[in-house]
Every structure is written in structure tokens, then in C-alpha cells.
Amino acid sequence: xxxxxxxxxxxxxxxxxxxxxxxxxxxxxxxxxxxxxxxxxxxxxxxxxxxxxxxxxxxxxxxxxxxxxxxxxxxxxxxxxxxxxxxxxxxxxxxxxxxxxxxxxxxxxxxxxxxxxxxxxxxxxxxxxxxxxxxxxxxxxxxxxxxxxxxxxxxxxxxxxxxxxxxxxxxxxxxxxxxxxxxxxxxxxxxxxxxxxxxxxxxxxxxxxxxxxxxxxxxxxxxxxxxxxxxxxxxxxxxxxxxxxxxxxxxxxxxxxxxxxxxxxxxxxxxxxxxxxxxxxxxxxxxxxxxxxxxxxxxxxxxxxxxxxxxxxxxxxxxxxxxxxxxxxxxxxxxxxxxxxxxxxxxxxxxxxxxxxxxxxxxxxxxxxxxxxxxxxxxxxxxxxxxxxxx
Amino acid sequence: xxxxxxxxxxxxxxxxxxxxxxxxxxxxxxxxxxxxxxxxxxxxxxxxxxxxxxxxxxxxxxxxxxxxxxxxxxxxxxxxxxxxxxxxxxxxxxxxxxxxxxxxxxxxxxxxxxxxxxxxxxxxxxxxxxxxxxxxxxxxxxxxxxxxxxxxxxxxxxxxxxxxxxxxxxxxxxxxxxxxxxxxxxxxxxxxxxxxxxxxxxxxxxxxxxxxxxxxxxxxxxxxxxxxxxxxxxxxxxxxxxxxxxxxxxxxxxxx
Ligand code: SF4
Ligand code: SF4
Numbered sequence: 001x002x003x004x005x006x007x008x009x010x011x012x013x014x015x016x017x018x019x020x021x022x023x024x025x026x027x028x029x030x031x032x033x034x035x036x037x038x039x040x041x042x043x044x045x046x047x048x049x050x051x052x053x054x055x056x057x058x059x060x061x062x063x064x065x066x067x068x069x070x071x072x073x074x075x076x077x078x079x080x081x082x083x084x085x086x087x088x089x090x091x092x093x094x095x096x097x098x099x100x101x102x103x104x105x106x107x108x109x110x111x112x113x114x115x116x117x118x119x120x121x122x123x124x125x126x127x128x129x130x131x132x133x134x135x136x137x138x139x140x141x142x143x144x145x146x147x148x149x150x151x152x153x154x155x156x157x158x159x160x161x162x163x164x165x166x167x168x169x170x171x172x173x174x175x176x177x178x179x180x181x182x183x184x185x186x187x188x189x190x191x192x193x194x195x196x197x198x199x200x201x202x203x204x205x206x207x208x209x210x211x212x213x214x215x216x217x218x219x220x221x222x223x224x225x226x227x228x229x230x231x232x233x234x235x236x237x238x239x240x241x242x243x244x245x246x247x248x249x250x251x252x253x254x255x256x257x258x259x260x261x262x263x264x265x266x267x268x269x270x271x272x273x274x275x276x277x278x279x280x281x282x283x284x285x286x287x288x289x290x291x292x293x294x295x296x297x298x299x300x301x302x303x304x305x306x307x308x309x310x311x312x313x314x315x316x317x318x319x320x321x322x323x324x325x326x327x328x329x330x331x332x333x334x335x336x337x338x339x340x341x342x343x344x345x346x347x348x349x350x351x352x353x354x355x356x357x358x359x360x361x362x363x364x365x366x367x368x369x370x371x372x373x374x375x376x377x378x379x380x381x382x383x384x385x386x387x388x389x390x391x
Numbered sequence: 392x393x394x395x396x397x398x399x400x401x402x403x404x405x406x407x408x409x410x411x412x413x414x415x416x417x418x419x420x421x422x423x424x425x426x427x428x429x430x431x432x433x434x435x436x437x438x439x440x441x442x443x444x445x446x447x448x449x450x451x452x453x454x455x456x457x458x459x460x461x462x463x464x465x466x467x468x469x470x471x472x473x474x475x476x477x478x479x480x481x482x483x484x485x486x487x488x489x490x491x492x493x494x495x496x497x498x499x500x501x502x503x504x505x506x507x508x509x510x511x512x513x514x515x516x517x518x519x520x521x522x523x524x525x526x527x528x529x530x531x532x533x534x535x536x537x538x539x540x541x542x543x544x545x546x547x548x549x550x551x552x553x554x555x556x557x558x559x560x561x562x563x564x565x566x567x568x569x570x571x572x573x574x575x576x577x578x579x580x581x582x583x584x585x586x587x588x589x590x591x592x593x594x595x596x597x598x599x600x601x602x603x604x605x606x607x608x609x610x611x612x613x614x615x616x617x618x619x620x621x622x623x624x625x626x627x628x629x630x631x632x633x634x635x636x637x638x639x640x641x642x643x644x645x646x647x
Contacts, residue, residue: 034502041432041499044487072618074625105485105500105507116465116482122600123488124464125607167618171611185599186462186492189588201603 014350021347024340028102036340040333047337050323051345052099054180055316056092057130058204061212063089063137064166064173065242071166078235083144083365084223085216090137091352091359093130099348122182129176136169148363178205184322192326193266194277195318197257203250207284210246211315213239214288214308221305226357229366233301240304243311244292251285276317276325284314395455396474396519397541397573398528399548400448403558404535405439407446412439414530418515433501436512437527440585445578447585448536450527451476451497451512452565453573456595459489459498467509474541474573475514483509494569494591514573541573548577570595 028036039046066085069075101107113127139158146155158165181204184191197203217236224231258264267274287310297303328334337345359365409427415437416423428435437450457476460468467482468489485507490498501507515525523529528538537544545566552559564582565572568591576582583589 030505032503032505032507033500034504039487040502041430041490042496044490044500068618072622072625074622074629103486105487106483107485109482109484112465112482112484116467118461118464118466120461120597120601120604121464121466121488122604123462123486125604127464163619163622167615167622170618171614174614175607175610182600182603183488185603186458186596187494188592188596188599189494189590190491198599 014354017343017346017350020339020343021350024343024347025102027340028344033105036338038335038338038341042331042333043327043335045323045327046335047324047341047345048099048103050320051316052103052348053096054319054323056096056099057180058177058208058211058315058319059215059312060089060092060096061173061177061208062216063092063140063212064133064169065209065212066216067140067166068170071163072170078238080232081216081220081235084219084360086137086140087144087356087359087363087365088215088219090134090141091355093134093137095348095352096130097134099345102344122179122185126176126179126183129172129179133169133172133176136165136172139165140169144363144365173208174205177208178202180204181322190327190330191322192273192329193261193263194273195322195326197261199253199257203253203257206246206250206253207315207318210243210250210288210311213243213246214311214315217304217308218312221301221308223360223366227360227366231301233299233304236304237299240292240298240307243307244289244298247285247289247292247311251289254285273321273325273329276321280314280317280321283310284318288314393473394540394542395472395573396514396538397453397544397575398514398525399537399539399544400574400576401535401537401548401551402445402447402576402578404533405446405448406533406535407439407441408532409439410530410532411448411527411536412437414526415512418518418526419513431497431499431511433499433503433508433510435499436510442584443580445580445584446535447576447578448527449585450574451514452495452568453512453514454569454595455572456570456597458492458494458569458596461595461597461600462488462492464488471516473516473519475516475519476573477513477516478509478511480508485509492596494588494596541575544575548575552577567593569593 024036033039037046037048062085066078066082070078070082101110104110113124113131118124140162143155143158146152146158178201181200181202184196184200185198188196190196216239220229220231220236223229258267267277288307291297291303291307291310294303297307324335412427415421416435419436421434421436424434429438429440431438431449437448439446439448441447453470453474453476455470457468457470460466460470460476463483464486465482465484467479468476469479470476485500487500487509489509490500498509498511500509515523515527518525524538525536528536531537537547539547545563548563548566552561552563558579559577560579560581562578562582564576564578564587565574570593576587578585581589
């Protein structure tokens with residue numbers, strides 16, 4: 001409202017992206033995958049798996065991290081960022097599933113996962129975890145809807161099962177975040193040695209935790225700029241510490257892994273994988289570790305913001321390196337997504353932003369946070385005291 | 392019990408006549424193309440190619456522990472006891488993990504179709520049921536592609552290698568690769584020259600994922616208990632400290 005010009009500009013961009021996306025979608029579903037993508041028998045997984053799925057799921061990892069911090073570890077002061085994080089995660093998973101419908105050759109058969117089981121397949125496990133975790137997220141999100149509708153009773157019901165729900169969410173998340181990496185365990189002869197590793201599930205999990213925190217910081221900054229919501233630097237700086245620790249552990253594991261497999265000799269070979277690997281290591285690991293390790297930077301709005309952007313960019317590069325770059329040599333072909341693949345991906349991302357901003361505007365996501373810290377406390381007090389007295 | 396069948400391909404006997412290629416097209420009712428297809432595809436399950444004057448074939452290896460069957464989330468691939476790895480097209484959701492994961496780059500997708508399926512050699516499973524041998528082996532005029540019991544063919548391959556040391560390299564491709572396959576190849580030149588992967592491990596590739604996957608049930612139980620334990624311990628402590636606080640408050644109020 002305040003800046004009608006800017007809003008119009010973004011609206012125009014959004015509409016253009018959507019139009020392109022819809023055209024691409026029509027081609028995808030009338031002419032098939034061959035006509036709409038640059039995929040082939042040599043390169044069967046491209047941008048949609050690499051970005052929409054591998055990156056999408058990772059970027060939504062803040063949901064289980066924050067939920068665990070608040071409910072399992074009882075660090076209640078993080079409560080103000082719970083709702084925006086759950087919103088992002090829920091939205092993220094819905095979009096991932098939506099994106100999958102474009103990539104699957106026969107999306108109308110997606111329910112086959114429910115009836116034909118193959119417990120040996122990593123993809124089977126990922127599918128089930130994503131399905132169940134999206135349900136968990138829907139339930140974790142539901143109180144926000146109930147609240148805005150003024151339905152007290154169902155909100156209370158969810159409150160009663162929130163602990164088991166959050167624990168289930170954490171287990172499901174650790175499983176599928178790491179399993180997205182395990183998808184590649186079976187291809188030792190295909191994935192380039194910088195990325196193939198028997199510890200790839202652990203690396204995927206750690207990087208998901210780091211990027212989950214980075215996304216929370218990033219979003220908080222965006223909504224601070226767009227809507228003027230208060231920036232909780234005290235909380236975000238703590239997330240910065242979680243990120244730092246996670247990234248350091250990640251770096252150590254990666255170094256050990258390189259030594260164990262004797263990959264060091266490869267790191268100066270003149271090939272595109274080397275450059276992309278270095279780019280990934282520098283912006284995704286080294287830069288954020290350096291930034292976050294300096295206390296002054298970590299505690300500054302700007303420093304933390306940049307550290308989170310580096311982490312996110314490095315993460316995206318890592319997943320795309322694994323899904324695309326690292327596969328090209330063994331596939332013997334080079335792959336670059338078609339405009340239709342790109343348009344559909346962009347349209348999905350744009351939809352994410354759009355729905356997020358609508359939700360923030362019409363649902364008690366942030367307002368709740370600001371007026372909340374007191375009621376939350378009185379509730380816990382009134383609950384705890386009787387329990388003790390009744391003994 | 393049926394003994395597992397196999398194909399023995401002896402590239403030294405192959406004359407490049409393409410009889411197997413055409414027989415395969417006919418048996419599987421695949422469309423004839425104007426030009427000979429150079430690659431495996433959704434309309435072509437085998438190729439005959441030449442390197443350094445040696446003719447060789449490429450087709451699905453019908454692995455004993457197929458990677459494709461292991462990765463498929465809906466179990467669309469199945470290794471039959473008779474040898475063929477068959478595809479249940481009604482189950483397939485089109486995730487293409489099989490194409491991505493197959494170490495021999497075999498499965499192909501119907502990219503042009505709107506209801507695409509995965510396509511590959513069936514080792515003539517249907518013909519075998521009718522008591523016939525594969526169309527390619529039947530068509531081969533020199534016995535370069537030969538159909539039989541896997542055990543017997545392995546013995547035969549070993550015999551040929553031993554009896555003609557100059558003529559063959561000492562390696563039966565498919566005897567041990569990724570846990571063994573139902574297509575066995577012997578050759579006069581190294582298999583890398585045909586573009587076959589020489590770096591394949593000897594245990595099934597599915598073992599690599601199973602090492603992790605098999606731990607999942609354990610993980611779920613242990614971490615469930617662990618996380619609930621953390622919740623419970625911290626919760627209890629906080630209750631106690633609240634309780635102590637309020638007690639202190641009470642007693643100090645009493646004094647007043
Ligand atoms: S060669 Fe590939 S497609 Fe054929 S059985 Fe083995 S893994 Fe499956
Ligand atoms: S494409 Fe079909 S057959 Fe291949 S792994 Fe996916 S569901 Fe299974």
C-alpha cells in the first residue's frame with residue numbers, strides 16, 4: 001500500500017512468471033517430458049529433481065529444527081519465530097510435492113507409493129517420509145488457522161499432541177533429509193568423486209540443518225524489510241551459532257572424507273567440476289564459517305544476513321552440483337535445462353513467495369509473536385503449578 | 392527348480408551381421424527405423440557395434456541383484472528365478488530412478504509419450520515361458536550369442552578362455568560385476584574399449600544403500616526414545632525449579 005509502484009512492479013513480474021509457467025505446464029502435459037525438458041536417457045534427472053526436490057526439501061528444514069529447539073529442548077524464547085518457520089516449511093513441502101507432479105512421468109500414479117512397497121528403495125523411504133512429514137506440518141500449522149477462525153477447541157487438541165507430533169517430525173526429517181543424499185549411494189561409478197561419498201547422508205543432513213537456520217534468518221530479514229516486522233536479533237544470532245557449529249562439523253567430515261578416499265589429488269585438476277567445487281566450498285562453507293566465527297559480525301544484522309545468504313547459495317550450488325554437474329562426466333552429455341523447465345521452477349518459487357506474503361498478511365503469523373511472550377508464560381505457569389501441587 | 396538361464400556373448404565369434412538386432416525388433420514388435428539405431432532406446436533393446444575391428448553387443452545385463460529393481464520405489468522391476476529382469480508397466484510412476492541408477496545405462500524412457508513407460512530388453516521372458524530361447528540367440532548364425540544355463544555357460548566361458556589363452560583376455564564380464572549378471576561376455580580386447588565400465592564393484596550395488604536403509608527401524612525407535620527422554624528430563628527440571636522458586640517465595644512470604 002505504501003509503495004504502490006513497487007507493488008505493481010512485483011505484480012507484473014509475478015504475472016509474467018506465471019504466464020510463462022502456465023504455457024510451459026501446458027506443453028509439459030500435452031506433449032510430454034521429451035518436448036518440454038532437456039532430459040534424456042543419458043540424463044534422466046535434471047533441474048526439477050536437483051532444484052525443486054533436493055533444494056526445496058533442504059530449504060524447508062528450518063521447520064523441524066526450530067520445532068525441536070522449542071518443544072524438545074524447551075528453549076521457549078524462540079517461540080516468536082516458530083510460526084513463520086512452520087509456515088515456510090509447510091509451504092515448502094507442498095510446493096515440493098506439487099513440483100514432483102511435473103517431474104514424474106505418470107504423476108496420476110503417485111499413490112502407487114501407498115500400495116506397492118519396496119523397502120529397499122531409498123526413494124520409497126523419501127516418498128513416505130515426505131508424505132508423513134507434510135501431514136505433521138499441516139497439523140503443526142493448523143493452530144494458526146484455528147486461531148484466526150476463533151476455534152478454541154481444535155487448537156487445544158493439537159496442543160495436547162504437539163510433543164509426539166514434533167518428535168515424529170524430527171525423526172521423519174532426519175530420515176528424509178539424509179536419504180535425499182542416500183539416493184546417490186547406489187551410484188559410486190556415476191557421481192563425481194568430489195560429491196560421491198559413503199557419508200553423503202550425513203553431509204546432506206548437516207547441510208540441511210545449516211540451511212534451515214539460514215533460511216529463518218533470511219526470511220526474517222525479508223519480512224522485516226517488506227512488512228516492518230521486528231527483527232529478533234537475539235534469537236537470530238543464536239541460530240547463527242547453530243549454523244556455525246553445523247558448518248564446522250560439516251567441514252571436518254568433508255575433510256576426513258576427502259582424505260579417506262584420496263580425493264585431495266583431484267582438487268587442482270583443470271576441469272569444470274573443480275571450479276564448481278571450489279565455488280561451493282568457498283561461498284557455502286568457508287565464507288559463512290569465517291563470518292559467523294567473528295562475534296561482531298554474527299551479532300550484526302548485516303553480517304548475519306550475508307552469512308545466511310552465503311550459506312543458502314552454497315547449499316543450492318552443492319545440491320545442483322550433485323544432481324547435475326557431478327553427473328555430467330559419467331553421463332557423457334552436458335545438460336542445461338530448457339526454458340520450460342526453468343519457467344515451471346520459477347513459477348513454483350514465485351507461488352511460494354506469493355502465498356507466503358498472503359499468509360503473513362491474513363493469518364496470525366508475526367502479530368502473534370509480538371504480543372505473545374507473556375500469555376505463553378502465564379499458560380505454562382498455570383499448567384505447571386497444579387501438576388506439582390497435586391503430587 | 393528352474394535353473395537360472397543366461398546368455399553367453401563371445402565377441403570373437405560375432406561377425407556383425409545384425410541378425411540379433413532385427414530378430415529383437417521383430418520379437419518385441421519394435422518399430423523398424425530407416426537407419427540402424429546406434430543406441431539403446433525406448434524402441435531398441437540391443438545394439439551391435441564395432442571397436443578396433445571387434446563386434447560387440449549391448450543389452451540389459453539381467454543382473455542377479457538388479458540395481459533397477461532395488462531403487463524402484465514401487466517395485467516395478469523384478470528378477471525372475473529363470474534369469475530375466477522383467478518390468479511391470481502398470482506399477483511404474485515414472486520417477487526414472489532406474490534409468491539414473493543402472494550401472495550399465497540400460498533402461499530407456501518413452502520421452503515422446505504422454506503416458507511414458509520404461510523400456511528395456513526382457514530376455515524374451517515370454518518366449519522362455521513358451522519353452523523357446525531368446526530371439527537373439529535363435530537368430531545368431533555363429534553362436535556368438537548363446538543361450539543356456541548360467542552355470543554351464545560360465546564353465547564353457549572358462550573353458551574357452553583357458554584353451555585359447557592368446558585369443559581371450561582373462562575376464563568373464565558379468566561373472567562377478569555388481570553381484571553377477573545373466574549376460575556373460577568374453578572378449579579378445581579389454582571391455583573398457585566397448586565403453587563398458589571396468590570399475591564396477593563385485594558386490595551388488597544395492598548393498599551400498601541397504602547398509603544405511605537397514606538401520607532405519609532401529610534409528611526410529613532409538614531416536615524416538617532419546618528425544619522423548621530429553622523432553623522429559625528438561626521438562627521435569629523446569630517443573631522442579633519452578634516449584635522450588637514458588638516454595639521459596641511461599642516461605643519468604645511466611646516469614647513476613
Ligand atoms: S542391466 Fe540395468 S536394467 Fe538391466 S537388470 Fe541390471 S540394473 Fe536392471
Ligand atoms: S521409472 Fe518406473 S520403473 Fe523406474 S524406478 Fe521409477 S517407478 Fe520404478
